[in-house]
Amino acid sequence: MAKASVISLLSLFICIFSSLSFAYASASAPAPAPSSNQQMRFEVLGHVYCDTCRVEFETSISEPIPGATVRLECRNRTDEKITYQSPEITAGDKGNYKIQVTGDYEESDCDVMLVKSPRADCNDPTEEWRKARVVLTTLDGVSGEIRFANNLGFKKKEALPECTKVLTEMGYFELQKELGSEAV
Ligand SMILES: *[C@@H]1O[C@H](CO)[C@@H](O)[C@H](O)[C@H]1NC(C)=O
Numbered sequence: 353m354a355k356a357s358v359i360s361l362l363s364l365f366i367c368i369f370s371s372l373s374f375a376y377a378s379a380s381a382p383a384p385a386p387s388s389n390q391q392m393r394f395e396v397l398g399h400v401y402c403d404t405c406r407v408e409f410e411t412s413i414s415e416p417i418p419g420a421t422v423r424l425e426c427r428n429r430t431d432e433k434i435t436y437q438s439p440e441i442t443a444g445d446k447g448n449y450k451i452q453v454t455g456d457y458e459e460s461d462c463d464v465m466l467v468k469s470p471r472a473d474c475n476d477p478t479e480e481w482r483k484a485r486v487v488l489t490t491l492d493g494v495s496g497e498i499r500f501a502n503n504l505g506f507k508k509k510e511a512l513p514e515c516t517k518v519l520t521e522m523g524y525f526e527l528q529k530e531l532g533s534e535a536v
Pocket residue numbers: 428429430431435459
């Protein structure tokens with residue numbers, strides 16, 4: 353496959369995904385920001401899935417993991433001390449979770465982390481996707497209470513047999529050949 357078509361394929365994916373998340377974000381339009389003398393409240397929304405193909409990204413045959421647990425942690429960007437730590441939060445029946453946070457964390461890096469999977473066949477946390485960065489401040493120009501975290505996945509012990517077909521349809525193997533396995 354020529355490099356140009358790989359690039360257009362990639363741009364197509366990016367287009368589709370960004371328009372999807374845009375639609376999602378605008379469908380649940382956040383309430384107007386409260387006045388600044390009030391304590392800021394954030395609601396962090398995310399999803400935990402089982403990476404049934406062991407590729408470290410979501411595919412059409414990834415599965416939600418109800419009952420998976422996650423934790424949100426913020427660390428001071430300068431001295432790395434913990435500035436906020438949520439209790440363990442359990443994902444609901446569609447693998448979706450909601451974490452409520454009070455306060456503004458402009459000087460911190462905040463990440464949602466996988467804690468535990470209830471599925472014995474799918475409990476290997478995918479190293480690179482283990483954390484999902486969320487911005488918990490309104491002082492950088494992002495307004496609204498609702499903050500979306502990137503989806504987090506546990507890897508299944510054994511890939512499903514359908515993965516070859518699904519990944520081929522996604523153009524994964526061609527992309528892998530083109531870019532080398534490390535880049536994908
Ligand atoms: C972050 O750490 C720096 C350096 O120790 C400190 O000056 C600052 O007040 C801390 N900020 C917060 C929000 O804890």
